[in-house]
Amino acid sequence: xxxxxxxxxxxxxxxxxxxxxxxxxxxxxxxxxxxxxxxxxxxxxxxxxxxxxxxxxxxxxxxxxxxxxxxxxxxxxxxxxxxxxxxxxxxxxxxxxxxxxxxxxxxxxxxxxxxxxxxxxxxxxxxxxxxxxxxxxxxxxxxxxxxxxxxxxxxxxxxx
Numbered sequence: 670x671x672x673x674x675x676x677x678x679x680x681x682x683x684x685x686x687x688x689x690x691x692x693x694x695x696x697x698x699x700x701x702x703x704x705x706x707x708x709x710x711x712x713x714x715x716x717x718x719x720x721x722x723x724x725x726x727x728x729x730x731x732x733x734x735x736x737x738x739x740x741x742x743x744x745x746x747x748x749x750x751x752x753x754x755x756x757x758x759x760x761x762x763x764x765x766x767x768x769x770x771x772x773x774x775x776x777x778x779x780x781x782x783x784x785x786x787x788x789x790x791x792x793x794x795x796x797x798x799x800x801x802x803x804x805x806x807x808x809x810x811x812x813x814x815x816x817x818x819x820x821x822x823x824x825x826x827x828x829x
Contacts, residue, residue, distance in 0.1 A: 673829050674704040674776060677755070678818055679743055680785040683708035685815045695826050703829050706822075707747075711735070714742040737792035740784070744799055747782060755780040757801045760814035760821070761790060764803030767821060771804070776825040783821070785814030 678686055686708045691699065698704060712720040716739075748755060756778045765771075775781060784791065784801070796803070806817045 674778075674825065675707075675780045676704065676822055676825075677707040677709060677747055677780075677782040678785060678815075679709045679711055679740070679747070679782065680813075680815055680818075681711055681787050682785075682813070682815055683710045686819075688819060690819055690822055690826070695823060698826060698829060704826055709743055709747060711739060711743050714739045714746070735786060735791040735795075737795045740791055740795050741798070744782075744795075751780060755782045757781075757799055758783045758821075759791065759796060759801040759803050760785060760805070760817040761803050762805050762808060762810050764805035767804050767806060767824070769824075772821070772824040773828060775821070776828040781825075783814070783818045785818050787813045 680686070687696070687699065687706055690696065690706065699706060744757075756775070758775075758781060760783060795801075804821065806820055811817060
């Protein structure tokens with residue numbers, strides 16, 4: 670079935686969705702199939718019994734990043750079945766600030782996938798290989814990208 674807007678969220682916390690997106694006009698439009706929400710648990714692509722998804726940065730430095738092999742496997746899995754190309758977004762404080770004009774454009778993009786980072790972020794090689802658009806809610810840091818993804822989804826869905 671084709672939806673007006675199809676969004677896939679790659680996250681370590683899929684139970685956070687739909688969260689507030691399941692209420693009010695957003696929830697009704699989701700039930701009416703005006704838009705589609707799919708969540709992908711990145712941990713499902715881990716190879717060990719502990720479902721480890723983080724590792725030290727490749728170039729050194731503080732903190733941990735999401736492992737490129739795990740995230741790459743998740744991306745390959747969701748992209749391989751797409752008939753239409755899927756626009757990839759990484760929500761990051763270093764991204765371009767989201768504007769209403771950009772929201773209007775994204776609401777017209779039939780298929781979108783958003784990666785919700787954790788730790789110090791995701792390995793830069795993944796961003797470069799998959800040609801992600803980096804977007805930001807503002808010049809501040811959240812614990813992860815899930816809340817930012819919900820804000821961007823709400824902004825887009827209300828325009829549908």
